[in-house]
Amino acid sequence: MADEVVLLDVWASMFGMRVRIALAEKGVEYEYKEENLRNKSDLLLQMNPVHKKIPVLIHNGKPICESAIIVQYIDEVWKDKAPILPSDPYERAQARFWVDYIDKKVYDTWRKMWLSEGEEHEAGKKELISIFKLLEETLGDKSFYGGDTFGFLDLGLIPFYTWFYTFETFGNFKMETECPKLMDWVKRCMQKETVSKTLPDEKKVYEHVLGMLKAIRESNH
Ligand SMILES: N[C@@H](CCC(=O)N[C@@H](CS)C(=O)NCC(=O)O)C(=O)O
Numbered sequence: 001m002a003d004e005v006v007l008l009d010v011w012a013s014m015f016g017m018r019v020r021i022a023l024a025e026k027g028v029e030y031e032y033k034e035e036n037l038r039n040k041s042d043l044l045l046q047m048n049p050v051h052k053k054i055p056v057l058i059h060n061g062k063p064i065c066e067s068a069i070i071v072q073y074i075d076e077v078w079k080d081k082a083p084i085l086p087s088d089p090y091e092r093a094q095a096r097f098w099v100d101y102i103d104k105k106v107y108d109t110w111r112k113m114w115l116s117e118g119e120e121h122e123a124g125k126k127e128l129i130s131i132f133k134l135l136e137e138t139l140g141d142k143s144f145y146g147g148d149t150f151g152f153l154d155l156g157l158i159p160f161y162t163w164f165y166t167f168e169t170f171g172n173f174k175m176e177t178e179c180p181k182l183m184d185w186v187k188r189c190m191q192k193e194t195v196s197k198t199l200p201d202e203k204k205v206y207e208h209v210l211g212m213l214k215a216i217r218e219s220n221h
Pocket residue numbers: 010013014015037052053054055065066067068103
């Protein structure tokens with residue numbers, strides 16, 4: 001029997017993009033279901049009752065939640081093609097460490113910068129830039145975080161690229177100036193069809209964020 005694979009997602013989600021890239025890398029066919037986070041579907045609430053967040057992968061009726069865990073699951077289930085995690089245990093642990101670092105730092109710091117003004121905004125902006133500088137330093141002179149090939153950490157970080165324009169516009173800085181080597185890495189990743197075909201247009205993401213901001217402001221009044 002063929003696998004039944006369903007993805008509950010939101011197009012602009014960097015976490016959802018990770019899963020879409022992983023499925024594309026493995027050549028897995030799936031049904032994509034766009035969620036409305038302001039009116040979550042019963043299916044989402046039922047499949048992710050703990051966090052009630054996207055992305056959720058439903059494989060033959062069973063849910064898997066949390067993007068980094070989903071990507072590792074995909075790599076284990078469809079193991080014959082395009083390995084994502086490094087085979088070496090130490091390298092695997094390192095890649096997991098940095099994906100965990102991204103998960104703990106990037107989104108929250110961006111929100112801190114985005115939704116504040118004055119000193120707090122400036123502190124958030126500085127912190128966001130320092131996070132990307134550290135990630136750039138971690139890449140070093142390698143082509144990809146996975147060495148010569150695109151791997152788990154590459155996949156965990158590249159979706160944030162579609163948000164760089166939004167980060168830059170709200171923060172008034174340029175990633176190209178702050179992290180030129182990281183931007184070279186972005187260009188290498190974008191040469192991969194599984195990445196370039198998955199990532200949405202950066203301006204569209206920005207418009208989406210403006211819409212979210214408007215909704216937040218309206219709900220505060
Ligand atoms: N750590 C989670 C984060 C997922 C996440 O933050 N999803 C957001 C959209 S980008 C969400 O579903 N938010 C809905 C909510 O918080 O109610 C992952 O990696 O999957």
